Amino acid sequence: MYPLIDTHAHLDDIEDLGPAIARARENGLIAIIAVGVDYESNNRVLEIAERYSIVFPALGCHPGELGETAAEIERNLQFIEDNVESTVGIGEIGLDYHKRATSKVSKDTQKQVLKDVLAIAKRYAKPALVHSRYSWWDCFNILQESGVERAVFHWYSGPLSVLRDLISQGYYASATLAAEYHEDHRRAMSETPCDNLLLETDSPVIYRWGTEFESEPADVTRVLEAVARLKGVERDVLAQRTTENALTLFGLSDFPAPLIPAVD
Numbered sequence: 718m719y720p721l722i723d724t725h726a727h728l729d730d731i732e733d734l735g736p737a738i739a740r741a742r743e744n745g746l747i748a749i750i751a752v753g754v755d756y757e758s759n760n761r762v763l764e765i766a767e768r769y770s771i772v773f774p775a776l777g778c779h780p781g782e783l784g785e786t787a788a789e790i791e792r793n794l795q796f797i798e799d800n801v802e803s804t805v806g807i808g809e810i811g812l813d814y815h816k817r818a819t820s821k822v823s824k825d826t827q828k829q830v831l832k833d834v835l836a837i838a839k840r841y842a843k844p845a846l847v848h849s850r851y852s853w854w855d856c857f858n859i860l861q862e863s864g865v866e867r868a869v870f871h872w873y874s875g876p877l878s879v880l881r882d883l884i885s886q887g888y889y890a891s892a893t894l895a896a897e898y899h900e901d902h903r904r905a906m907s908e909t910p911c912d913n914l915l916l917e918t919d920s921p922v923i924y925r926w927g928t929e930f931e932s933e934p935a936d937v938t939r940v941l942e943a944v945a946r947l948k949g950v951e952r953d954v955l956a957q958r959t960t961e962n963a964l965t966l967f968g969l970s971d972f973p974a975p976l977i978p979a980v981d
């Protein structure tokens with residue numbers, strides 16, 4: 718089985734992390750990108766990455782978790798910039814136009830923060846991990862304006878018109894376990910070329926169909942299975958393409974330990 722990478726997981730929200738990391742290794746994962754959502758979460762993500770060699774950190778400010786005050790936002794942005802050199806990307810960042818999010822933080826504030834954090838990504842040439850729920854066009858346009866050249870639209874379930882534009886920019890879209898059952902996500906993943914595709918779990922998100930269950934990074938094997946079936950591609954071929962995409966996007970091949978053992 719070709720090695721896999723979970724490109725988006727909230728490891729700081731997983732209660733019993735040690736065993737979950739062990740199961741990820743047993744299931745052939747060679748890397749997990751741990752994303753942060755706010756100041757506290759970013760701190761924990763860095764600690765987790767220190768502790769487990771399989772974990773690579775990304776620091777972010779989730780649009781739904783921006784905090785109450787401008788000072789809180791500023792403190793987090795400063796933290797991201799101070800620690801940017803030890804990250805493989807900036808995320809989770811983006812916009813969320815679901816009313817649960819906009820009732821907490823206005824669209825204008827979300828957009829301003831996104832521009833500010835993308836300026837950091839641009840300055841340090843880091844890829845962006847973008848949350849774009851109901852805000853696909855605005856996310857795409859702001860990314861374009863920022864000049865950030867590498868990005869992934871995580872769990873993309875938006876319109877195919879935006880998808881085509883983001884693909885033509887060389888950006889990526891990532892698949893979650895919703896590829897097993899959610900029509901909008903399935904349509905988007907069918908349309909995404911393998912060269913622009915990544916796999917992720919967004920764990921510990923609880924996926925709902927039939928029975929509820931809390932996801933973990935090892936479930937990226939199920940995402941692989943679902944997307945391979947959906948696209949009619951061999952599982953191993955898809956594993957290799959998506960893993961190579963992730964290695965390239967996050968620059969993981971530059972890390973000291975070789976992630977993929979050499980095969981004689």
Ligand SMILES: [Zn+2]
Nearest residue numbers: 725727809919
């Ligand atoms: Zn997420």
